[in-house]
Amino acid sequence: MPQTNNNxxxxxxxxxxxxLEELPRLSxxxxxxxxxxxxxxxxxxxxxxxxxxxxxxxxxxxxxxGTVGYMDIKATTVGKRxxxxxxxxxxxxxxxxxxxxxxxxPVEERRIGGLGIHLVRQIMDDIKYExxxxxxxLTLIKKI
Amino acid sequence: MKTTFEEKDGKFVMYFEGRLDTAAAxxxxxxxxxxxxxxGHDIILDCSKLDYISSSGLRLFLGLLKTARNKNSKVLIxxxxxxxxQVFAMTGFTHLFDFI
Numbered sequence: 001m002p003q004t005n006n007n008x009x010x011x012x013x014x015x016x017x018x019x020l021e022e023l024p025r026l027s028x029x030x031x032x033x034x035x036x037x038x039x040x041x042x043x044x045x046x047x048x049x050x051x052x053x054x055x056x057x058x059x060x061x062x063x064x065x066g067t068v069g070y071m072d073i074k075a076t077t078v079g080k081r082x083x084x085x086x087x088x089x090x091x092x093x094x095x096x097x098x099x100x101x102x103x104x105x106p107v108e109e110r111r112i113g114g115l116g117i118h119l120v121r122q123i124m125d126d127i128k129y130e131x132x133x134x135x136x137x138l139t140l141i142k143k144i
Numbered sequence: 145m146k147t148t149f150e151e152k153d154g155k156f157v158m159y160f161e162g163r164l165d166t167a168a169a170x171x172x173x174x175x176x177x178x179x180x181x182x183x184g185h186d187i188i189l190d191c192s193k194l195d196y197i198s199s200s201g202l203r204l205f206l207g208l209l210k211t212a213r214n215k216n217s218k219v220l221i222x223x224x225x226x227x228x229x230q231v232f233a234m235t236g237f238t239h240l241f242d243f244i
Contacts, residue, residue, distance in 0.1 A: 020167040042227050045196060049231065052198050056166045103236025107209055115199035115235055122234040 002036055002077070010036050012075040017068055018059045018088075026055055026073070033075045037082060039144055047082070047142055050123040053116035054086055054095070054138060062090025062136065086138045093136055094129045095120070147175045156185045161193040164201035173204055180208070182217040188244070192223025202235055209240060220244050 002010030014029055016022045030051050034044040055071065063069030071088040101114040120127060126141040145168035148159040156179050164172055179187055189205065209219045222244045224232070232238045 023165060023167050042230075045227055046230075049196070049198055052165060056198075056200075101235075105236075107206075107213055107240050110206060110210075110236075110240070112203050112206060115202055119199060119231070119234060 001032070008077075008079050010075075010077040013072065015070055015072050016055070017070055018063050019068075020056070020059060023052060023055070026051055029073065029075060033077060033082060037077045037080060037144060043144055046123050050120045050140060050142075051084060053119050054084075054140060057093070057095050057116060058086060058088050058090070058136070061093045062088045080144050082142045082144070084140045086136075086140070088136050089134055090136060092131050094131070095138065096127055096129045145172055147172060149175070149178055151185075152188075154185060155188050156182055157188045157190060159190040159193065163196040164194060164204075165196060165198050166200045169198075169200035169204060172201070176204055176208060180211055182212055183215045184217075186218040186220065187212055188220045188222055190222050191225075191228065194224070194228060197228055197231060199235075202231075202237060205237070206240070218242060 002012055004011045010033070012029060012033060014025060016025060027048055030048045031044060034047060039047065055073070058071050062071070069088065069090055071086055074085045074087075076083045095117045098114060098117045101111070101118045103118075120140065124140045124142050126139075128139040130137040145164050146161040148161070150157050158176065158179060162168070187208070205219075212219045220242045224243060229238070232241070
């Protein structure tokens with residue numbers, strides 16, 4: 001159930017520490033939001049994947065290795081539109097600036113990195129980044 | 145995420161069961177090391193019980209493929225479900241691997 005619910009809108013907010021062990025909490029949030037809005041299993045899995053990739057970027061890059069940092073994840077649904085916002089107070093990092101991965105390259109030339117943000121771009125309909133008052137604010141939008 | 149390894153008809157077969165997300169990737173990487181000694185063996189990655197894969201899992205598959213090619217071994221993927229095939233298609237992995 002959304003934490004607040006008003007006609008066809010829902011809102012959720014959770015705070016996660018920067019640890020991979022917290023990914024199940026992220027999955028639980030995504031599943032709840034997707035169920036509320038009526039996504040099928042496949043769509044839920046895809047949105048979960050995009051969110052995992054975005055959150056793992058924060059875990060990997062936002063805070064110095066070995067330090068505990070937090071991110072706030074807000075989800076809002078309006079009709080068939082989901083908006084996730086991931087906010088952290090770590091080092092400035094704009095994932096939208098990473099260059100596109102060339103997925104047509106043969107094996108020898110394929111680079112190991114860059115797939116995470118690529119998947120976010122493939123799956124979500126819109127991605128926006130803002131640096132605001134010492135925070136990274138990443139907005140991911142999906143219309144189902 | 146659970147992996148099982150066996151040698152079958154001269155091939156190295158690894159069965160993946162569960163979710164290969166970022167949290168599971170490190171342990172899975174260790175378990176996949178046995179596949180890297182693949183001179184003279186083709187490799188089958190059995191994904192019939194693989195429910196989910198994220199970029200760290202894709203990286204492990206790509207890393208293995210690069211090594212296998214240098215050793216003239218093929219990497220075949222079996223039993224992959226449609227959702228995962230879509231993830232492979234999104235990342236251009238469909239044309240890198242052989243599917244059985």
